[in-house]
Amino acid sequence: MQERKEFFVLGFDIGGTKIAVCLADCRGRIIDSARSEGGTQIDYSKALRQMTDTGDHLLNKAGLSSEDLQSVGISAPGPMDMRAGVLRKSPNMVWRDVPIRDDLAKHYRVPAILDNDANAGMLAEWFFGKARGCTDAIYLTMSTGIGGGVIVNGTLLQGTAGIGAEPGHMVLDLDGPVCGCGQRGCFEAFCGGRSISRRMQEILADQPDHPIMRMEQVKGDYRKLNYQILRLAVAEGIPAAREMWDEVCLRTAQALGALMMIFNPQMIIMGTLAYYSGDMLMNPVEKYLPRFAWPQLREACSLTTPKLGSQIGELAAVAPAFYHFYRQGAWQPPKEG
Template sequence: MSDELMNVLGIDIGGTKIAVCLADSQGHVLASQRLASGATAPYEQVLPQIIGQARQLMVETGLANSIAACGICAPGPLDMVGGRIMKSPNMAWDAVPIRDDLAKALELPVYMDNDANAGVLAELFFGCAKGKKDVIYLTMSTGVGGGIIANGRLVTGVSGIGGELGHLVLDVNGPICGCGQLGCLEAYCGGRNVALRLQDALRYRQDHALMRLPEVDGKLENLNFQTVREGAKLGIPLAVAMWDEICMRLAQGIGLCMVTFNPEMIILGTAAYYAGDFMLQPVLAHLPKFAWKEFRSACEVCITVLGPKVGELAGASVALNGLAESGKLQL
């Protein structure tokens, strides 16, 4: 990142929350605010809230006349050419022209990208990938996504949808994924799919040790990814087995990324941030089965240092990348 300081607006859009922030090109969050509603509410209702919050932050910080650009981070699928957020299972919006709407209202250049690409940009600009040229970031939350930086540039492919690493197929006879394929990385490691598999396993086993955990309270719907993690820490056999499979399949996905891209760093997102070495160490132990030593020795596998802050910085990072791509910011 150059010494030139630029201020940008970032908007992080999710099904249950929308965050608006002001940040500078040195990674400082100058102001931020969450909206009361997310993208499950109608677009016509939420858009004025986003615009109003953005304007309010610019006025409160005294930066209304010194914002260089706005960046939007949103779950896919996105129409990158038309600047629209398309229909998503977790959102009530369908083909909404948010880029042009915000550009007109805020009188700023507006850039947009999906949450995984925005995540790797945040790591590149502000996280543990600073100064790196070949980096992969795996989002690990409800699902699994991927953002790829190769030779300092974001990789999106000919159709703009490259990097869907969560849908690498690891086993054609594996569990079904939300995308409809069998055996995706996300089917094994995504929070939603892990929860569904655990609930199916314990549907008629009310007396199981995992059902008696305080956070579960005997309710099937309370079983989730965290239940597996905490149960494995307690040595409960079903949780231990599921956790080992999660870590093994994650190592398999990481190995495929190493062999394909030969990156210098692979960063693990939210789930790994909260699990720490309890996830990282077994993943590293499984990794030799899936990648040669030459790939492994060239690549550091680490956990994000941004944690919950990655959401705040994701939209801002999209704006900074857009400015850099257009030649307005020297990185």
């Protein structure tokens, strides 16, 4: 297939509650974006109409029509059936089993590509961010949960059932804390933001005199305990906080080490939690890594944070659309910018 000179794609970024729609050109430049009213909190057929109305409006505003559109990308939180293009029931949405991929493809009469937000984030960082030019890279969302995307030999790893990759649910300890997925001791159960908050609350709820509970930002209200509070408590030198933090760092190193041993990546990009923690996380992680990965693999891999920052949602929404053309040899990521 010939490389296409100029084309446009629409991206739909489905969040837990909100839906952002954006229009991008073939260099991945976001031309315009808008929020679709009602998000995922209204009946799907109404939400779909809002989404397509928003998309149509963006095209009109840019002086384009659906004829100028080559593809539609959709980034959504799991659970989903990527092969069927269907979103399953997610805790924050009122939708259940919605065929969003085919519905958007039908409306715009172009291919629509659905992927989970971590894979889509990996593609965005690969095409437009830090991992540009890498053949082997890993992206970990590290937010309330831990999602992951893996590029192997220049291909996005999706697995035989279309579930790959879920590094957040690698079991790191048989006796570890129970995870939201039902397993015990997952990476996410140790290091996901939601799990950290829950564990702090379980441990400290009935200890009003604990130095963490007496912090200015907590004032005895255990519901305020979360990852940010833990970070502040570590910075204040509270010993119990240091102990909890140390476990987060050790488990992060264990997970990164396992990923290095399997995939030998050039780069592991770590999202939100690593971004805000900086050296507080990375220094202990580097210290623990030799316990989990061979020197050649550690030396080959740079540990870093995303380049795209707040734009990652929009670029993740359009990235699956670009990947569709990339795989056909019909599109190459821009060289720089």
